Amino acid sequence: MTAGEPESTAGESATADDLRLRRNRLIFGIVVAPIGVLIALFLSFVVQISSAWRSTSDGGAAAGPQIVAIVIGLLATVPALIAGIRALRARVLEVAASGATVVAGVGLLAVVLLVIVPSFEILPRAARDADRYAQQQRQEELDDLDSGYGPGSAEEAGQEMQEYVDDALQLLEVAPSAVRTSTWSTSGTTAAGNTCRSFHERIRLGDEVDRSSTAETLRTAWKAEGERTGFDERDGRLELSVSxxxxxxxWLKADNVLLVESDCIPSGAP
Incomplete structure (x- = not known):
């Protein structure tokens, strides 16, 4: 065996491995490209039909599937097309390379014409529809506020809760003048996008109020409240929600305080 024979064998092995890898890529492209194109076309057609009939609930839901269709179409065709062109330029596996190039090229053309081109109309329209839907949701939230169902402001919510505060102090036999009370409000934004405010009130009962008897008294009373209320107990906290x-x-056992908190009540458009 001469000194050059091992190097020749290694070179032939590397060439065989390279050809095998190229062949696998080309075959993979020939198989995957049509499947990916069909999926992309299906998604795009569904989006176009839904958009034409306005069957999506928020008007802007078409954007996501359409972008997914574009990504799938490009990922299924562009790599296969590049692999086919490279193999043709290297003059290797010309039959498989030609097949991959033709299949990927036709698929890419279909994606461009039937998925990407319609997106120039679908995506801007979806954005406009999403904005219109968001404005509608914000206005409906403000209309519900004006309808009289529930408090009209955070301050009004706090006022409605004062009877529950007075009842709790009376049950605990604590005079209102014997407690320290602080009130404040916080600002935020509702899920629909309107500005809102929350009411907060903290009533410190003091160490002279027994915590064990307080827990038992409030638990019994709050569980017996009407249908428009709900009681919950967890981690040293008794809570009465008033719809x-x-x-x-x-009532927070650790601090021995009564805490009033309202939802974030819409106060106006952003």
């Missing part, structure tokens, strides 16, 4: 006021009153 008509969109607020809760809680």
């Amino acid at each position: 008509s006021a969109d607020a809760t009153i809680s």
Whole structure:
């Protein structure tokens, strides 16, 4: 065996491995490209039909599937087309390379004409529809506020909760003048995008109020409240939610305080 024979064998092995890898890529492209194109076309057609009939609930839901269709179409065709062109230029596996190039090229053309081109109309329209839907949701939220169902403001929610505060102090036999009370409000944004405010009130009962008896008294009373309320107990916290006021009153065992918190009540458009 001469000194050059091992190098020749290694070179032939590398060439065989390279050809095998190229062949696998080309075959993979020939198989995957049509499947990917069909999926992309299906998604795009569904989006176009839904958009034409306005069957999507928020008007802007067409954007996501359409972008997915574009990505799938390009990923299925562009790599296969590049692999086919490279193989043709290297003059290797010309039959498989020609097949991959033709299949990927036709698929890419279909994606461009039937998926990408319509996107120039679908995506801007989806954005406009999404904005229109968001404005509608914000306005409906404000209309519900004006309809009189629930408190009209955070301050009103706090006022409606005062009877529950007074009842709790009376049950605990604590005079209102004997507690320290602080109130404040916080600002935020609703899920629909309107500005909103929340009411907060903290009533410190003091160490002279026994915590064990307080827990038992409030638990019994709050469980017996009407249908428009709900009681919950967890981690040393007793909580009574009042649906008509969109607020809760809680007793925190660790701090021995009553805490009133309202939902974030819409206060106007952003």
